[in-house]
Amino acid sequence: MATAAVAGATYLPLFSAVLLLISPLIAASSSARAAALPTVAEQPQELLLTFKASLKDSSGALSTWSTSTPYCNWSHVTCTGAGAGDAVSVALSLQGLGLSGDISAASLCRVPGLVALSLASNGFNQTVPLQLSRCTSLVSLNLSSGAFWGPLPDQLAMLTSLTSLDLSGNDIEGQVPPGLATLQGLQVLNLGGNRLSGVLHPALFRNLTRLHFLDLSKNQFLESELPPELGEMGSLRWLFLQGSGFSGAIPQTFLQLEQLEVLDLSMNSLTGALPIGFGLKFQKLLALDLSQNGFSGPFPKEIDKCVMLQRFQVQGNEFTGDLPAGLWSLPDLRVIRAENNLFSGRLPELSTVLSRLEQVQVDNNSFSGGIPQSIGLIRTMYRFSASLNQLNGSLPDNLCDSPAMGIINVSHNSLSGPIPEFKNCKRLVSLYLSGNGLTGPIPASLGGLPVLTYIDVSSNGLTGGIPVELQNLKLALLNVSYNKLAGRVPLSLISGLPAVFLEGNPGLCGPGLPNDDCDAPLRKRQGLALAATVASFVTGVMLLALGAFAVCRRLHGSSSSSSPWKPVLFYPIKLTGEELLASFHDKNVIGRGAFGRVYLIELQDGQNVAVKRMVSSGKPAFRAVNNVMKVLAKIRHRNIAKVLGFCYSEGEVSIIYEYMQMGSLQDLICAPKFTVRWNDRLRIAIGVAQGLAYLHHDCIPRVLHRDLKSSNVLLADGFEPRITGFGIDGVIGEKAYRSSLASDLNYSCYIAPELSCTKKPTHLMDVYSFGVILLELITGKPAEQPALDDSVDIVRWVRRRINVTDGTAQILDPGISRTAEQGMQMQATLELALRCTSVMPDQRPAMDEVVRSLQLLRSPQGPPSTGIAPEP
Known part of the structure; x- marks a missing residue:
C-alpha cells in the first residue's frame, strides 16, 4: 500500500510538464472563446466580487479584490492578451487558500474570457456545482482535493473546450459518465483518489484519443477489466490505474502505446501472463509498476528495449523464471523491485562503470548462486536486499564499497564463510545477515562505521566474542542471538540491549545474563548446557511423537464425517x-x-x-x-x-x-x-x-x-x-x-x-x-x-x-x-x-x-x- 505514495513523489515533475503542455492552449483560446462584452451591470469586477461573496475566506486570501483596483491586478487572478484590440483571457488560481462555502458558478461563468479555474485543495464540502457547465470557455478546470462529493455530473460534458479536467482526491462516487467522451479535445483527465464504481464504458476511451495524461487510480470500487480501447489512445504518455480493482489480463492492445512514459497498474487484481512482446515498443517508458497483482509466468525479455526505463517494480506477483538479463544493463535504470515473486536463476554481474542502479530489492524469490561481485562497486548503489532466497557462497569483500551504500539485507540464505571487514562502508546504516551459515568472528571494524545503526547477525555459526568496538556505535539494534559466541559482553551493550538479542549463546557472560560469572570454569558450564540440551531434545521428541499421534487420530476420526466446507x-x-x-x-x-x-x-x-x-x-x-x-x-x-x-x-x-x-x-x-x-x-x-x-x-x-x-x-x-x-x-x-x-x-x-x-x-x-x-x-x-x-x-x-x-x-x-x-x-x-x-x-x-x-x-x-x- 506504500507504493502509491512513492509513485506520487516520483511523478510530481510530470504535473509540471502537464501544465506546460496546456498553457499554450489556454493562451491560444483567448480570442476564440471570449464572450461578448458584458453590460455595465455585469463588469468582470462585479461578477468576480459576487463570486467572492458566496465564499468563506477565513484567511483573507482574496482581500485585495475590490472595485478600486483593476481585476487583472487582483491576487490569484491572471490576465493574458490584454493589449489593444485583444480579448482578455482570465485564469483564477485559488488552490490551497482554505476556502469553503457555496460556489456562485452562475456569476463566475459570466466572466468573459474565463479559460482556467482552480479551486483545488480547499474545503467546500459539497457536490460538484452543476452550473460550472455554463463556463463554456474553460480550457482547464481543477477541483482536486476540494472536499467535493456525490456523483460526477453528466453536465460537465458541455465543457467542450476543456483540455484539462482534474477532480482527483475527492469523494466523487458512481460511474464515470460515458458523456465525457464528447470532450474530444481533452488532454489531461485526472479522476484518481475518489469512490468511483462500476464498469468503465468503452466509448469513453474510444473517443478521447488526444489524452496525454489519464489517472483513475485509488478508485477501489471499480469493477472493470482493463478496457482494450485504452491501447488505441496513441497519444497517451502517463497512465495511472493503481489500486482501482481492475481484474483480468493486460490487453494485447496495450503494446501499441508507444508514447508511454509512465505505466502504473499496481495494487489491482490483474492476472495471467504479460502479452508477448511487452516492452518492445515502449521506447520512452521511464517508470513501470505492476506490483501487488497476480501476474504469473516469465517476464518478457523485450523489456530490455525500454532504453529509457528508470524504475522497474513488479513486486508481489507470481512471476517465474529469470529476470531478463537485458534489464540489468539498461543505461538509466535506477530501481529494481522484484521481491515476493517466484523468480529463479542467478543474479548477473553488472557493469560497474555504466550502471546507475540505486536500489535492488529481490527478497523472497528463488535466486541461487553467489552475490555478484559488482554490486558493491556500483557508485550509485544505495540498497541491496536479497533476503529469503537460495544464495550461497561467501559475502564479497567489496559488498559495500559503493560510497552510497546504506542498506544490505541478505538474511535467510545459504551464505557461508566469514563476515568481511567492510572498512569502506562509511554510509552503511543497516546490515542484516541473519539466518545463514556464516562463521568466524564479528569484525571489530564494524565499530568504526560512523552511521551504522542496525546490525542483525543472528542464527549463524559465528564464534569469538562481541567486539568492544561496537560500543562506539549509536545502535538501535544489535542482534547476535543463536550463534556460538563466547566471552564477556561489553557492559554498555548489556544495559542497552534486550536479553533476547543475546540468547542462544551459552558461552556469553556478564551481569544480568544467565551466565553472569565470567570467571567460572567453562567446562562445567558446557557440561550442564549439553545435558540440558540433550534432555530438552529427548523430551521434545517424545512430545512431538505424542502430539503427532494425537493429531493423526483426530484427523482420521473426523475425515469421514467432515463435509468439504x-x-x-x-x-x-x-x-x-x-x-x-x-x-x-x-x-x-x-x-x-x-x-x-x-x-x-x-x-x-x-x-x-x-x-x-x-x-x-x-x-x-x-x-x-x-x-x-x-x-x-x-x-x-x-x-x-x-x-x-x-x-x-x-x-x-x-x-x-x-x-x-x-x-x-x-x-x-x-x-x-x-x-x-x-x-x-x-x-x-x-x-x-x-x-x-x-x-x-x-x-x-x-x-x-x-x-x-x-x-x-x-x-x-x-x-x-x-x-x-x-x-x-x-x-x-x-x-x-x-x-x-x-x-x-x-x-x-x-x-x-x-x-x-x-x-x-x-x-x-x-x-x-x-x-x-x-x-x-x-x-x-x-x-x-x-x-x-x-x-x-x-x-x-x-x-x-x-x-x-x-x-x-x-x-x-x-x-x-x-x-x-x-x-x-x-x-x-x-x-x-x-x-x-x-x-x-x-x-x-x-x-x-x-x-x-x-x-x-x-x-x-x-x-x-x-x-x-x-x-x-
Missing part, C-alpha cells in the same frame, strides 16, 4: 459454504496480506461482509479452529470489528468480519492526498489504542493481535476505527503463522525487531505495531517507504530526522492546518510513538498507559472520551 456462523447472516467459495474471485479482492486475500462479498439480503481467506500449511483441525473462533467471536468493543463466523475446509480457514464502507486506514493514508484533520487523526489513534488495550487487559482470555497494521484498521462513520485481523496465530498455528509473516516483506516494518529471536510473543510487540501506526498518522506517510529518497521504513525515517535541526518540522505532516495547541499535541504524540517503537521492549509503555496519554491530549472541544469499556 463447514460454515459456522455466530450471527444471523445468510451464507453457505458453497456461496462463499463461489465468491472467491479476483474482482471481489479488496486487500492482500501475509495470510491470504480479503474479499468483499454481498450476501443474499444485500449485506456486505469482508472475508479473509487463509490457506495454511499447518492444516489446523476443525475442532481447534472452532474453539479459537468462539473466543474471538465473543469479543465486544466499539473499536473492534465483529467476527461474524468462519468457514472451514481441510487446510483452509475463511474468517467472516463485518465490513466498513470507508475502507481501511491504509487506504486513507495511501490516497493521493491524505487531508484528514488532526482532531480526526487523534480520534483514530485513541480508538485503535482503546481496542488494543481491551484485547490486552480487559478481554477474557486476553488476546494478542500480532498483525496490527493500518490495513487492519477499518473506519466507520466519523472516523471511528475498528480493529480487525486479530487472533490469526491461534487459528493457523504458531509455525504456519511465523512462516507466513516472514514471507511478507511489505509489512515487516510493523513487526517488533525482537520477534525473530524470541519464541514467546508479548503484548509489547503489539505496542510496537501501534507506534508505527501513530507515526503514519503524525507524518501522513505510509509505513513501508515514507519517502522516495529514503528507502527505509517509517521508524527509521523518523529517527534519522528527530535529532536534526528543525527535524520535528520535517516529520509533522505539513498538510495539516493546525492551531498552536494542536501542534503541541502532535509533538507529544510523536514522543509517545517513539516510546512505543523503542527497540528495547521494556522501554515501551503498556496499552492502557498509551490510552491515558492520548486521552489527555484530546482538546476540550473534541468529542468526549469513550474509555476502554466493552461494547454493550
